[in-house]
Amino acid sequence: MDKWEDNRAWWLVVPVFLIVAISAIIPLMTVVNYSVQDIFGPGQRVFVGTEWFKEVLTDRRLHEALGNQFLFSGLVLLIEIPLGVAIALAMPKQGWRASLCLVLLALPLLIPWNVIGTIWIIFTRPDIGLMGVAINGLGLEFDHTAAPLDAWVTVMLMEVWHWTPLVVLLAYAGLRAIPEAYFQAARIDGASAWATFRYIQLPKMRGVLTIAVLLRFMDSFLIYAEPFVLTGGGPGNATTFLSIHLVKMAVGQFDLGPAAAFSLIYFLIVLLFSWLFYQALQNVGTGDKR
Amino acid sequence: MRIQKRTIGLIVYLVLLLLPIYWMLNMSLRSNADILNAFALYPKDPTLTNYVKIFTEESWYSGYVNSLIYVSINTAIALLTALPAAYAFSRYRFLGDKHMFFWLLTNRMAPPAVFLLPFFQLYSTFGLIDTHIAVAISHCLFNVPLAVWILEGFMSGVPREIDETAYIDGYSFPRFFATIFVPLIRTGIGVTAFFCFMFSWVELLLARTLTVTNAKPIAAVMTRTVSATGLDWGLLAAAGILTIVPGALVIWFVRNYMAKGFALGRV
Numbered sequence A: 001m002d003k004w005e006d007n008r009a010w011w012l013v014v015p016v017f018l019i020v021a022i023s024a025i026i027p028l029m030t031v032v033n034y035s036v037q038d039i040f041g042p043g044q045r046v047f048v049g050t051e052w053f054k055e056v057l058t059d060r061r062l063h064e065a066l067g068n069q070f071l072f073s074g075l076v077l078l079i080e081i082p083l084g085v086a087i088a089l090a091m092p093k094q095g096w097r098a099s100l101c102l103v104l105l106a107l108p109l110l111i112p113w114n115v116i117g118t119i120w121i122i123f124t125r126p127d128i129g130l131m132g133v134a135i136n137g138l139g140l141e142f143d144h145t146a147a148p149l150d151a152w153v154t155v156m157l158m159e160v161w162h163w164t165p166l167v168v169l170l171a172y173a174g175l176r177a178i179p180e181a182y183f184q185a186a187r188i189d190g191a192s193a194w195a196t197f198r199y200i201q202l203p204k205m206r207g208v209l210t211i212a213v214l215l216r217f218m219d220s221f222l223i224y225a226e227p228f229v230l231t232g233g234g235p236g237n238a239t240t241f242l243s244i245h246l247v248k249m250a251v252g253q254f255d256l257g258p259a260a261a262f263s264l265i266y267f268l269i270v271l272l273f274s275w276l277f278y279q280a281l282q283n284v285g286t287g288d289k290r
Numbered sequence B: 001m002r003i004q005k006r007t008i009g010l011i012v013y014l015v016l017l018l019l020p021i022y023w024m025l026n027m028s029l030r031s032n033a034d035i036l037n038a039f040a041l042y043p044k045d046p047t048l049t050n051y052v053k054i055f056t057e058e059s060w061y062s063g064y065v066n067s068l069i070y071v072s073i074n075t076a077i078a079l080l081t082a083l084p085a086a087y088a089f090s091r092y093r094f095l096g097d098k099h100m101f102f103w104l105l106t107n108r109m110a111p112p113a114v115f116l117l118p119f120f121q122l123y124s125t126f127g128l129i130d131t132h133i134a135v136a137i138s139h140c141l142f143n144v145p146l147a148v149w150i151l152e153g154f155m156s157g158v159p160r161e162i163d164e165t166a167y168i169d170g171y172s173f174p175r176f177f178a179t180i181f182v183p184l185i186r187t188g189i190g191v192t193a194f195f196c197f198m199f200s201w202v203e204l205l206l207a208r209t210l211t212v213t214n215a216k217p218i219a220a221v222m223t224r225t226v227s228a229t230g231l232d233w234g235l236l237a238a239a240g241i242l243t244i245v246p247g248a249l250v251i252w253f254v255r256n257y258m259a260k261g262f263a264l265g266r267v
Helices: A007-035 A049-055 A060-090 A096-110 A111-124 A130-137 A149-175 A180-188 A192-204 A208-223 A225-231 A242-252 A257-281 B002-028 B032-037 B049-056 B059-089 B098-104 B110-125 B132-156 B160-168 B173-184 B186-202 B205-209 B216-225 B233-260
Strands: A037-041 A044-047
Touching: A007 A037, A007 A257, A007 B059, A007 B098, A007 B110, A007 B132, A044 A111, A044 A149, A049 A257, A049 B216, A060 A149, A060 A208, A060 A242, A060 B002, A096 A149, A096 B002, A096 B186, A096 B233, A111 A130, A111 A149, A111 A225, A111 B002, A111 B216, A111 B233, A130 B002, A149 A192, A149 A208, A149 B002, A180 A192, A192 A208, A208 A257, A208 B132, A225 A242, A242 B110, A257 B049, A257 B098, A257 B110, B002 B233, B032 B233, B049 B059, B049 B160, B059 B098, B059 B132, B059 B173, B059 B186, B059 B216, B059 B233, B098 B132, B110 B132, B110 B205, B132 B186, B132 B205, B160 B173, B186 B233, B205 B216, B216 B233
Parallel strands: none
Antiparallel strands: A037 A044
């Protein structure tokens, strides 16, 4: 499908560009500024070049946090995307049941992030929380404040609980946008449910799934408030993700320079991987389209 | 039989989804002492004190009002600016279009912690600290790109023949856009509005940094429940339940747009 070539289309983009640029470019340049200076106080700063970047890149605890982060985001994508698509396929197509599903699904998304962490603290408490009591009732030892694995499981559960509905909503909207004629044609051809999914629904969901994968990758990579409130990055450093490490650095040690350098590296990692995902999702399966 | 299995899976998922929320509701109807004292599957002695406190203390309910104001402004700005831009991206090829499209999304990728300070400096230069508009504009940073992306996806699903036919019939661009195109993608607009509302509603760091008292969001007000004696779980749970209500209303209004699907063949 060839698009019309017309540079006047820029005029339609200008408002978006302006409103985003206000909040994007100036703060970014300020952070770049911090990252190459040693700041002692107002008006007292020394240019240090790439020193902070070197310091940050050789930081062992950062490597540990980065490893945690990749594992976490990888698991998030592997669990939430297939689960979200499956739920969207299982949802009723119309009527009050569909409306009810949509409203229920949206509930976890609407709770402020710091509150999510707090709710899960009490939900998983072994004495007065539903999940904690239930798991202990099954005879299993479970304590997310002491055992690293339990902490991981709890954070993953919270994340999947919180964000899978986002994938469902996007996938569901994508599915509903497929014209009924496609399904009629598939029925006439006697296509199996799997074939219908593979050759009609999945390709038609490419757009919404691209958004879902990118959003889930970016937001899980930048996750802060929920695990911070729930586990505080512990036990030990087991659930210290990149942003928790960053805040410890920026606020705890008040090292604005290294923290800024770290932020930029962090930003570039997210950018690189988002771009790779974007390219991959743009190109995958275009060969067998027709 | 297949359909049955699917439905059971869906119901199991929805029940699991609702458990933490049920627990929050359960706690919101109990006093703090009662919550900490014993495990109870349902409130044995339900009380509305937590809710009464939120609705009678101005510092509490003004948090909801503030959040609603800036979230509404933000959603309106995001939709109005993103609609034409998404149309441009879905229909035209122009200088730097692909780069621009991806650049928009990169604005969601910066780790917020260190960026808060420059944000504060920027908005205080304009004298906008502690205003609703400041929060609304700063939230555009992540909502406008999202809106453009989602809308572009929906718009690309509309065949271009519709545009061509309308132009041949003598429609001007603004008239075509407002009377034919926008109704065609109302599904997408509903979804986009909901996402903008949601992301702005739950965002805490920027909103808290840019406000002091006059525009303080509810999520920041809720951190007050942490006091010297520990958390007031009941009050926090009640406030949490109330934060769900506005968004649930929004999705109730857009549910038909999401569910109705695609009405082609109007032109």
